[in-house]
Amino acid sequence: xxxxxxxxxxxxxxxxxxxxxxxxxxxxxxxxxxxxxxxxxxxxxxxxxxxxxxxxxxxxxxxxxxxxxxxxxxxxxxxxxxxxxxxxxxxxxxxxxxxxxxxxxxxxxxxxxxxxxxxxxxxxxxxxxxxxxxxxxxxxxxxxxxxxxxxxxxxxxxxxxxxxxxxxxxxxxxxxxxxxxxxxxxxxxxxxxxxxxxxxxxxxxxxxxxxxxxxxxxxxxxxxxxxxxxxxxxxxxxxxxxxxxxxxxxxxxxxxxxxxxxxxxxxxxxxxxxxxxxxxxxxxxxxxxxxxxxxxxxxxxxx
DNA sequence: CGGCTTTGACCCGCGC
DNA sequence: GCGCGGGTCAAAGCCG
Numbered sequence: 001x002x003x004x005x006x007x008x009x010x011x012x013x014x015x016x017x018x019x020x021x022x023x024x025x026x027x028x029x030x031x032x033x034x035x036x037x038x039x040x041x042x043x044x045x046x047x048x049x050x051x052x053x054x055x056x057x058x059x060x061x062x063x064x065x066x067x068x069x070x071x072x073x074x075x076x077x078x079x080x081x082x083x084x085x086x087x088x089x090x091x092x093x094x095x096x097x098x099x100x101x102x103x104x105x106x107x108x109x110x111x112x113x114x115x116x117x118x119x120x121x122x123x124x125x126x127x128x129x130x131x132x133x134x135x136x137x138x139x140x141x142x143x144x145x146x147x148x149x150x151x152x153x154x155x156x157x158x159x160x161x162x163x164x165x166x167x168x169x170x171x172x173x174x175x176x177x178x179x180x181x182x183x184x185x186x187x188x189x190x191x192x193x194x195x196x197x198x199x200x201x202x203x204x205x206x207x208x209x210x211x212x213x214x215x216x217x218x219x220x221x222x223x224x225x226x227x228x229x230x231x232x233x234x235x236x237x238x239x240x241x242x243x244x245x246x247x248x249x250x251x252x253x254x255x256x257x258x259x260x261x262x263x264x265x266x267x268x269x270x271x272x273x274x275x276x277x278x279x280x281x282x283x284x285x286x287x288x289x290x291x292x293x294x295x296x297x298x299x300x301x302x303x
Numbered sequence: 304c305g306g307c308t309t310t311g312a313c314c315c316g317c318g319c
Numbered sequence: 320g321c322g323c324g325g326g327t328c329a330a331a332g333c334c335g
Contacts, residue, residue, distance in 0.1 A: 157308055159327060172326070176306085185326090 139199040147171065147186050147196050153204065155184055166190035177206045 142149060148171070155173035163170045170187035182202035189195040 156306080158329090160309075161325065161327095164324065170325085174327095183326095 136203070137199055137201045139197060141189070142196045142198060143192075143194050144196050145194070147188060148173070149186075149196065149198060153177070153182070163187055163190070168193065175202075175204060177204070180205045 148155070154176040156176045157171055157173050159172040160169050161172075166188070168188035168190060170185060173184040173186065175182040175184075180202075182200065182204050184201070185199040187197050189197055
């Protein structure tokens with residue numbers, strides 16, 4: 001197939017040196033398109049110890065009609081936050097919260113069963129009649145030169161495919177933890193190679209294996225089970241809030257488990273542990289953002 | 304030697 | 320029905 005051909009000529013990002021970090025927008029989780037749903041942009045810096053300098057270049061707001069918004073997601077396991085700036089968006093496979101939750105729950109059960117069976121089957125006798133239930137997904141865009149962002153979990157790459165209409169390949173990762181079916185897809189935007197689109201699928205069933213340099217192996221995690229220790233270092237609260245307000249239809253509540261925070265899921269990616277949950281007052285206060293973005297930019301972003 | 308990446312092959316869903 | 324593209328498998332190779 002052409003994939004072979006493409007992958008052969010695909011540049012290796014791993015060769016690149018991480019330098020710029022910044023933000024992004026929202027995109028359609030279903031189609032995978034960089035379909036922004038509103039104007040948002042921002043970032044979050046994490047795992048900076050490994051990534052270089054924290055340069056924030058705000059991306060222009062992406063825009064897209066809400067109708068292009070996805071199926072759902074949520075309940076997914078949004079990442080804690082990659083080691084670079086990012087913006088996230090939740091999508092919902094169901095039209096509303098309730099439906100979304102149903103889908104999520106059912107999907108999880110089905111997936112688990114299938115997954116287990118799949119693992120043993122050598123010659124992929126995948127289900128035929130059964131419609132593949134999609135795990136809730138959570139995606140976000142990150143401007144970074146490193147494609148595989150650190151999020152506190154260990155991932156094993158299990159595949160790579162050339163992406164149509166894009167010179168960049170898409171990589172598939174699976175959480176290395178046993179019994180954890182979380183998957184992650186990483187690809188670069190063909191429009192802007194600087195942007196890395198990461199899609200998480202599923203929910204972690206374990207604690208982050210990440211061991212903090214400080215020695216602690218327990219890091220704060222967001223409601224989806226993603227390590228969020230890093231998030232505390234840089235909190236794009238404004239964006240989170242803005243997103244929440246602009247995309248209420250994306251909301252859907254994930255199962256209470258693994259949910260240390262009680263904030264709406266849309267903000268998940270930028271979520272913080274309970275002790276750092278953004279307050280309502282931050283909605284107006286630009287906080288960190290003010291220090292980073294010009295006022296006119298902020299205006300653009302949150303209007 | 305174990306864990307991870309690479310990569311070609313295969314399966315499946317979907318659109319035409 | 321067919322072809323395409325996305326997603327996954329699994330053997331082989333690499334690396335610490």
